[in-house]
Amino acid sequence: MSQNFPIARPGMRIGLLGGSFDPAHQGHAHISRVALRRFGLDQVWWLLSPGNPLKAKGPAPLAARMRRAREVMPDPRIKITDLEQRLGTCFTADTLRALQAHYRQVDFVWLMGADNLIQIDRWDHWQDIFDRMPVGVLARPGVRLRARCSKAARVFAHAKLPGWRSQELAAGPAPRWCFINMPMSSESSTRIRDAGDWKSPAREA
Numbered sequence: 001m002s003q004n005f006p007i008a009r010p011g012m013r014i015g016l017l018g019g020s021f022d023p024a025h026q027g028h029a030h031i032s033r034v035a036l037r038r039f040g041l042d043q044v045w046w047l048l049s050p051g052n053p054l055k056a057k058g059p060a061p062l063a064a065r066m067r068r069a070r071e072v073m074p075d076p077r078i079k080i081t082d083l084e085q086r087l088g089t090c091f092t093a094d095t096l097r098a099l100q101a102h103y104r105q106v107d108f109v110w111l112m113g114a115d116n117l118i119q120i121d122r123w124d125h126w127q128d129i130f131d132r133m134p135v136g137v138l139a140r141p142g143v144r145l146r147a148r149c150s151k152a153a154r155v156f157a158h159a160k161l162p163g164w165r166s167q168e169l170a171a172g173p174a175p176r177w178c179f180i181n182m183p184m185s186s187e188s189s190t191r192i193r194d195a196g197d198w199k200s201p202a203r204e205a
């Protein structure tokens with residue numbers, strides 16, 4: 001199972017940013033850099049999803065999305081991975097369980113944009129995600145208020161770390177989460193697809 005898994009030293013702090021990345025864009029790059037700095041992370045791993053279980057339409061082929069992600073994000077601290085494909089998982093709770101079992105001495109943080117805080121309560125075993133590892137939420141234009149009032153924010157209100165204590169997030173223990181306000185990027189994959197600026201091999205055919 002460990003073939004071609006990224007190497008991580010014991011004690012490393014690693015953020016996991018899951019997504020369709022269909023395609024990757026500067027918004028992903030921006031929040032990854034902010035997460036590295038604000039949460040004191042050593043690395044961020046992008047987990048390119050084989051397919052979001054809540055989206056009816058599948059994404060572009062994984063190989064094409066991986067190529068594009070590497071072009072967008074050449075920073076050596078950001079690892080572009082197809083770990084979900086390798087693990088055979090598509091539900092986040094399963095992925096995180098498998099990664100923690102594989103990398104027992106790594107401190108992982110689940111990262112997501114504020115739009116996903118609004119809908120995470122629809123994900124499979126979503127409370128397990130909060131119970132399993134710290135969660136870092138990055139502001140996204142237009143959804144900050146709804147995110148703050150979301151079901152997840154209410155259920156885990158007791159576990160919220162204020163933004164000024166973000167450096168403490170990765171050390172845990174879970175449940176513990178932190179919302180980061182920052183200069184935001186309005187970039188989105190939807191906009192790029194709608195503008196016709198992302199032509200994966202399958203879509204060109």
Ligand SMILES: Nc1ncnc2c1ncn2[C@@H]1O[C@H](COP(=O)(O)OP(=O)(O)OP(=O)(O)O)[C@@H](O)[C@H]1O
Nearest residue numbers: 018019020021027112113116140185187188189190
């Ligand atoms: N501009 C952004 N600001 C903050 N978070 C973002 C931004 N773009 C993406 N994210 C976050 O990155 C993760 C992966 O996002 P995803 O690959 O779905 O991109 P997207 O632009 O949201 O795609 P789509 O428009 O297809 O929904 C999600 O947690 C999402 O919230």
Ligand SMILES: O=C(O)c1ccc[n+]([C@@H]2O[C@H](COP(=O)([O-])O)[C@@H](O)[C@H]2O)c1
Nearest residue numbers: 018019020049052054091092093123124
């Ligand atoms: O586990 C779930 O039920 C689940 C449902 C919807 C989305 N997710 C994950 O959320 C992340 C963001 O997905 P996306 O498609 O919005 O980029 C990605 O890692 C998905 O696998 C996970």
